[in-house]
Every structure is written in C-alpha cells, then in structure tokens.
Amino acid sequence: MRVISLPCPHCQHRVRAAKSRTMSTLMKEITYMCQNPECGHTFVASLEVLRTLSMSAIPNPEVRIHLSQHVRNACANQLALFKND
Numbered sequence: 454m455r456v457i458s459l460p461c462p463h464c465q466h467r468v469r470a471a472k473s474r475t476m477s478t479l480m481k482e483i484t485y486m487c488q489n490p491e492c493g494h495t496f497v498a499s500l501e502v503l504r505t506l507s508m509s510a511i512p513n514p515e516v517r518i519h520l521s522q523h524v525r526n527a528c529a530n531q532l533a534l535f536k537n538d
C-alpha cells in the first residue's frame with residue numbers, strides 16, 4: 454500500500470511520520486519530521502475524512518460523513534424510482 458504524506462513545507466524534502474494522535478472517528482493528527490538533516494523541521498498535520506464516495510455496506514449509525522455530489526444524485530434517483538411505484 455502506498456503511504457501518502459506531505460513534503461516538508463520549508464525544503465520540500467521527504468518527511469517521516471513520528472507519531473499520531475486520534476482526535477475523533479473522523480480525524481487524526483500526525484507529527485512529521487523532515488528527513489533533511491540541514492532542515493530538521495518537525496510539524497503537525499491533520500488527516501480528516503471529508504466525504505463519502507461510495508456508501509458502506511455496514512454503516513456505523515454514529516458516524517456522519519458528507520456525501521459527494523454524485524452519491525447524493527444517485528440516492529435521489531433511487532428515491533425517485535420509489536415515488537413512481
């Protein structure tokens with residue numbers, strides 16, 4: 454699996470995730486350390502679930518995630534079919 458991370462905002466060098474902290478079901482903070490020894494920047498970034506692209510088959514009723522526009526359109530189309538029955 455590919456690990457996606459930001460480059461160092463100061464020198465654009467690769468960074469390494471040093472630790473993470475779960476803030477909520479939908480958000481995590483990650484501490485990154487720049488791997489350029491001439492830079493040494495350490496910073497915190499966030500990883501957040503923003504929207505659903507495909508619905509879960511086992512949705513958690515306590516989790517609320519925005520739906521992407523195409524999912525909303527697909528749901529509206531399905532509901533319209535029931536109205537015509």
Ligand SMILES: [Zn+2]
Nearest residue numbers: 461464487492
């Ligand atoms: Zn750097």
